[in-house]
Amino acid sequence: MTALTSGIHHVGLTVSNLEASAKFFTELLGWSEVKRNPDYPAIFVSDGKIMLTLWSSKTDAPVSFDRKTNVGLHHLALQVESEGNLNTVYEVLTKAGITVEFSPELVKEGPAKHMMCYDPSGIRVEFFWSGVSE
Incomplete structure (x- = not known):
């Protein structure tokens, strides 16, 4: 059967701090x-x-996601085009005080690498480099 869809148009995320989460993407990652x-x-x-x-979010006490007890987004994985970009993301986020779960490391035996952090609303964001520079 041929797929009835053709990719992602957008992803909707509920955040506890709208302005801070938007600045995470625009000011730190260079998004528009x-x-x-x-x-x-x-x-x-x-x-x-x-x-x-x-x-x-419409609540003053948002519930943090727990992959073992909640249904929903486990993490958002964003692709980077080079190992250098992955390292730059790590440096920018660390300098900005963003909580980093783990720094750039090999995925299994490599050559792919990834890192994981939390946006200001607590959403897990992974940055993934395939191991092949484009």
């Missing part, structure tokens, strides 16, 4: 703010290949 919708409220950001809709 596409638009805002104050009625939701939501901020749409894009790296030119994927768009994220960041939705503001």
Whole structure:
């Protein structure tokens, strides 16, 4: 059977700190703010290949995701084009005080590498380099 879909149009994430999460993508990762919708409220950001809709949580006490007890997004994996870019992401995020779960390391025996961090709302974000420079 041929797939009935053709890729991701956007991913919607509910965040506890809308402005800080948007700045994580725009100011630290160089994404563009596409638009805002104050009625939701939501901020749409894009790296030119994927768009994220960041939705503001309606609670003052959001529940953090636990992969063992919740259904939902385990993590968001973003591709980087080179090992140098992966290292740069790590340096930028570390300098900005972003919580890094683990620094760039091999995926299994390599040559792929990845790292994992948490955005300001606590969403796990992975940065993945395939091991082949493009």
